[in-house]
Amino acid sequence: MELLKNKDVLSPFSRQLHKICMTPLGLAGLVFLLVVPLIPGVNAEYIMRWLTLAAYFAACTIIFDFTAGFINIVNFGFMAFCGVGAYCSSLLVIKFGFSPWLGMIAGGLLSGLVGLFTGVITLRLRGIFAACLTWFVGLALMGLCTKLIFLTRGQSGLSVPKLFESSSNIPYYYTIVVGILICFMICSFLVRSKMGLAFKAIGQNMEAAQTSGVNPVYYRVVNFVISCTLAGVLGGFYAHYIGILTPDILHTSRTMEVLAISYIGGRGSLWGGVFAAMPLMIGMELVRSSSSDLPGIHLMIYGVLLIIVMIYFPGGIAAEYYSLIEKLKNIKLVQWATSCRVND
Amino acid sequence: MIIKKLVDIWKKTGTVACVMLLVCLALTLGSAITRGPYLLVNVISAGCMLSLVAMGLALVFGVMNIGMFAHGEMFMIGTLVAYFVASPFQNLLYEEHPGLMVYLAPLLAVLAAGAVGFVVGVLVELLLFRPLRKRTKGNWVMNSFLLTVGLGIILVNGHQIIFGANYKAITKYLPGGAVDILGVYVSPDRLAAIIISFLVVIGFWLFMSKTRLGTAVRAVSQDETGSLMVGIDLPLIFTLTMAISCGLAAVAGATLHFMYPSYPSVGLEPTYLSWFVVILVGLGNTTGAMIGAFMVALFKVLTVEYVGSGWDHVVPTALIMLILIFKPSGIFGSAVRSKVDQ
Numbered sequence: 001m002e003l004l005k006n007k008d009v010l011s012p013f014s015r016q017l018h019k020i021c022m023t024p025l026g027l028a029g030l031v032f033l034l035v036v037p038l039i040p041g042v043n044a045e046y047i048m049r050w051l052t053l054a055a056y057f058a059a060c061t062i063i064f065d066f067t068a069g070f071i072n073i074v075n076f077g078f079m080a081f082c083g084v085g086a087y088c089s090s091l092l093v094i095k096f097g098f099s100p101w102l103g104m105i106a107g108g109l110l111s112g113l114v115g116l117f118t119g120v121i122t123l124r125l126r127g128i129f130a131a132c133l134t135w136f137v138g139l140a141l142m143g144l145c146t147k148l149i150f151l152t153r154g155q156s157g158l159s160v161p162k163l164f165e166s167s168s169n170i171p172y173y174y175t176i177v178v179g180i181l182i183c184f185m186i187c188s189f190l191v192r193s194k195m196g197l198a199f200k201a202i203g204q205n206m207e208a209a210q211t212s213g214v215n216p217v218y219y220r221v222v223n224f225v226i227s228c229t230l231a232g233v234l235g236g237f238y239a240h241y242i243g244i245l246t247p248d249i250l251h252t253s254r255t256m257e258v259l260a261i262s263y264i265g266g267r268g269s270l271w272g273g274v275f276a277a278m279p280l281m282i283g284m285e286l287v288r289s290s291s292s293d294l295p296g297i298h299l300m301i302y303g304v305l306l307i308i309v310m311i312y313f314p315g316g317i318a319a320e321y322y323s324l325i326e327k328l329k330n331i332k333l334v335q336w337a338t339s340c341r342v343n344d
Numbered sequence: 345m346i347i348k349k350l351v352d353i354w355k356k357t358g359t360v361a362c363v364m365l366l367v368c369l370a371l372t373l374g375s376a377i378t379r380g381p382y383l384l385v386n387v388i389s390a391g392c393m394l395s396l397v398a399m400g401l402a403l404v405f406g407v408m409n410i411g412m413f414a415h416g417e418m419f420m421i422g423t424l425v426a427y428f429v430a431s432p433f434q435n436l437l438y439e440e441h442p443g444l445m446v447y448l449a450p451l452l453a454v455l456a457a458g459a460v461g462f463v464v465g466v467l468v469e470l471l472l473f474r475p476l477r478k479r480t481k482g483n484w485v486m487n488s489f490l491l492t493v494g495l496g497i498i499l500v501n502g503h504q505i506i507f508g509a510n511y512k513a514i515t516k517y518l519p520g521g522a523v524d525i526l527g528v529y530v531s532p533d534r535l536a537a538i539i540i541s542f543l544v545v546i547g548f549w550l551f552m553s554k555t556r557l558g559t560a561v562r563a564v565s566q567d568e569t570g571s572l573m574v575g576i577d578l579p580l581i582f583t584l585t586m587a588i589s590c591g592l593a594a595v596a597g598a599t600l601h602f603m604y605p606s607y608p609s610v611g612l613e614p615t616y617l618s619w620f621v622v623i624l625v626g627l628g629n630t631t632g633a634m635i636g637a638f639m640v641a642l643f644k645v646l647t648v649e650y651v652g653s654g655w656d657h658v659v660p661t662a663l664i665m666l667i668l669i670f671k672p673s674g675i676f677g678s679a680v681r682s683k684v685d686q
Contacts, residue, residue: 072486121665125623128411128489132619133668136661139616143657256497263490295509296501296608303497310491311476314483 021188026271033177037170048169052241054281055176059183059234061262061273066187067227068259069268070199071220073123074131076255077138078231083250084141085111085232086239087152090160093240100163104236111232112225114141119224124217135252142250155246163240172241179237180274183230187270190226199223203268253299260302264309266318276317386645387638389534389600392541395637396596397614398621399548400589402633405622406565407585410473411489414496415618416611418590420503421464422457422597423606427512429453430601434514450517454540454598461594465587468495473586474579496611504608513605537599544595545634548588552630561585616657617644624664 017023036042036051060082068074075081085107092098092106114137122133145152152158164171190196198219201209206216239245261280265272284298291297309316397419404412433449472491480487518536522529552558563571564581572578593614597604604610618633621640625632640660647659 072483074486074490121668125668128485129623131489132411132623133665136616136620136657136664139657140661143655147652147655147658253497256493259490259493260497294505296504299497300501300505303494303501306494306497307472307491310487310494311472311479314480314487 021185021192029275030177030181033180034174037173045169048173050282050285051278052169052173052176054278055173055180056234056238056241057258057261057281058274058277059176059180060231060258061265061277062180062183062187062270063227063230063234064258064262065265065267065270065273066191066230067223068262069266069270070191070196070203071223072127072203073134073220073224074128074259075224075227076131076135076252076259077118077141078134078258079252079254080138080141080250081111081115081228081231082235082238083145083247084114085235086245086249087145087158088232089236090158090239090245091151093161094158100161100236100240104233104240107236108229108231108233111235112229115225115228116221118228119221123220123224138250138252138255142247145247145250152245152247158245160239160243160245162243163237176237176241179234183234184270184274186226186230191270195219195222256299257302260306264305264316266316266321269316269318272316272318383645383649385530385534387642389538389603390645391638391641392538392545393596393600394614394617394621394641395634396541396544396592398618398633398637399545399630400592401618401622402625402630403561403565403585404589406630407561408473408582409485409488410492411485412589413489413492413615414499414611415589415593416613416615417496417499418461418464418593418611419597419604419614420499420606420608420611422461422594423601423604423610424503424507424512424597425457425460425594426453426598426601427514427606429456430517431512431514447518450536453517453601454595457598458591458595461597462587462591464594465590466583468590469583469586473582496615500608500611507606509608511605511607514601516602533602537602540599541596544592548592557581557584617641620660620664624667 013024017027033055037048042048060078064075064078085104087107088110089098089100089103089107092103093100098106118134118137122130122137125133146154148154163175191199198209198214201212201214202216202219210216235249238249261277262273264280265274265276284301287301288298313320315322397415400418401412401415404410404415430449430453433446472495473488476488476491477484516531516533518532522531523535552562560571560576560581561584563574563576564578564585568578571581596614597610604613617640618637621633621636624640625636643660643663644656647656651659
């Protein structure tokens with residue numbers, strides 16, 4: 001632990017990267033993500049589609065973890081906030097001829113506004129009550145999207161203009177990889193700032209934080225609004241990628257997927273979800289396509305994994321990785337493998 | 345002395361509760377012109393069901409500090425058991441001279457559902473929460489809550505995989521037409537559901553207040569360390585609490601099977617509404633949960649009646665948000681912060 005806290009242990013290259021919240025391994029992962037579409041065989045359209053969706057979920061887990069891992073509020077309406085962004089963006093594009101990029105930003109702003117209202121009311125409550133209220137808000141938003149048929153066309157679905165002209169998945173893939181990077185950067189810079197210190201204090205021990213003069217409600221709301229805004233932007237991307245919107249994208253079961261991946265990856269790590277999302281999502285796609293007679297089996301696997309993680313590995317993959325590093329003897333290896341623990 | 349007590353109660357429940365009750369009363373009276381009595385019957389039957397589910401939720405929350413997200417899935421298990429026990433007798437029901445078995449079968453279904461729920465509760469405690477309690481150090485509330493999220497996902501999708509996603513329903517439990525009560529026609533099933541839930545609530549109350557075991561449960565909910573000191577077997581109490589609460593939810597599911605056919609996500613509404621109740625009245629308050637259940641049932645029934653069936657997620661959420669603006673700790677909650685605050 002002491003070893004990790006000491007920044008001198010980092011190699012000069014890592015230290016430079018640490019300034020921009022990156023690590024050698026993180027950089028390697030990013031390069032891997034950028035190179036994947038160039039590998040022949042992998043770049044078949046259906047695999048690229050899976051990868052794009054996996055990357056979308058990875059970006060979602062970063063934002064989800066930003067609230068769940070740091071201020072300890074599980075946002076059960078996460079996908080509903082994504083959906084608000086998605087609907088806002090696509091309606092602006094359809095009705096007023098906005099550019100999809102502008103629409104995505106507007107969707108993020110609306111989602112952030114909804115998040116602000118929700119947050120001001122719910123985040124004064126205890127942790128799980130707040131979680132449940134965000135769930136109710138999510139259900140209410142889904143009900144609204146189903147019922148406001150003159151706007152959203154309800155269950156029959158809204159067809160949305162695509163982000164790019166080409167039908168290939170590659171441009172979408174690169175967009176969302178950049179999206180992952182931006183989300184990660186924003187979240188880790190915030191976590192590293194003075195505000196991030198307050199987030200961590202609230203998440204670990206609210207009484208102590210309050211005694212030290214941290215206003216929990218204020219910081220919780222700020223965190224929640226930031227996360228909702230980013231979620232809205234991502235939702236806009238999803239709408240313009242898939243091309244059709246139904247109220248089902250606001251459904252809780254999709255939030256459950258994000259939740260499961262995020263906790264399997266490791267709470268409070270930000271990168272754990274990204275690491276877990278790729279293999280899990282692709283594995284689940286394989287399971288789903290190979291056992292189509294058993295609908296819901298992939299969700300069941302998520303449930304089992306979530307329970308196992310909760311009981312036996314509460315820190316998820318990230319915590320296992322950190323404890324592995326602490327056992328390493330070779331100092332060179334430690335220098336390279338030590339990731340910037342976002343907490344430091 | 346009595347006046348002082350009344351003032352205390354007034355302070356505790358707060359003006360908000362009274363205003364809300366008045367509003368609800370006015371709404372009900374206003375609706376009385378056309379379909380009022382029927383709405384009232386709906387509210388009472390929905391409220392009875394909800395109070396069973398919400399009481400279990402509040403009990404688990406108060407005693408074990410677990411926010412049970414999979415509580416509606418216990419309701420789902422109840423409906424499933426009721427279906428498999430009661431449906432073999434359905435043909436008998438439509439014969440001209442139904443035997444005693446027709447009246448016995450629903451009772452059997454409810455009892456079987458309660459028993460299965462009890463056993464599932466014991467299993468959940470032994471297989472999931474006991475290992476978690478041994479291993480977890482901090483953050484118990486959040487970890488156990490997420491554990492129940494996983495449990496809920498498994499139960500819903502397990503139902504879908506094993507029994508299929510179709511509706512498994514029986515049209516009615518009891519033979520005979522609607523019963524005339526003061527000019528209101530109530531189906532015998534609904535009447536039976538109301539009576540059964542009243543009986544169960546009274547039984548639960550007697551157990552909690554009169555027996556040694558019930559007193560022990562209450563003691564644990566007040567102070568875990570203290571009850572350990574006076575020699576209460578904590579693991580036994582935890583197992584019992586979980587089992588009772590799951591059993592209550594399953595009984596509610598079985599009695600209301602004629603309204604809620606069994607399908608994988610049938611538990612969503614009970615989970616959602618009972619969490620509503622618990623948030624509304626404040627944590628771990630079983631008596632409050634009973635009153636809150638009727639309020640939420642009223643919200644829901646009135647919304648469905650006057651706004652439309654798809655809006656019953658939207659309007660009650662908005663109302664509860666409004667209440668929470670004025671009283672964040674719930675209408676019966678105290679401002680004192682507790683250990684589940686994180």
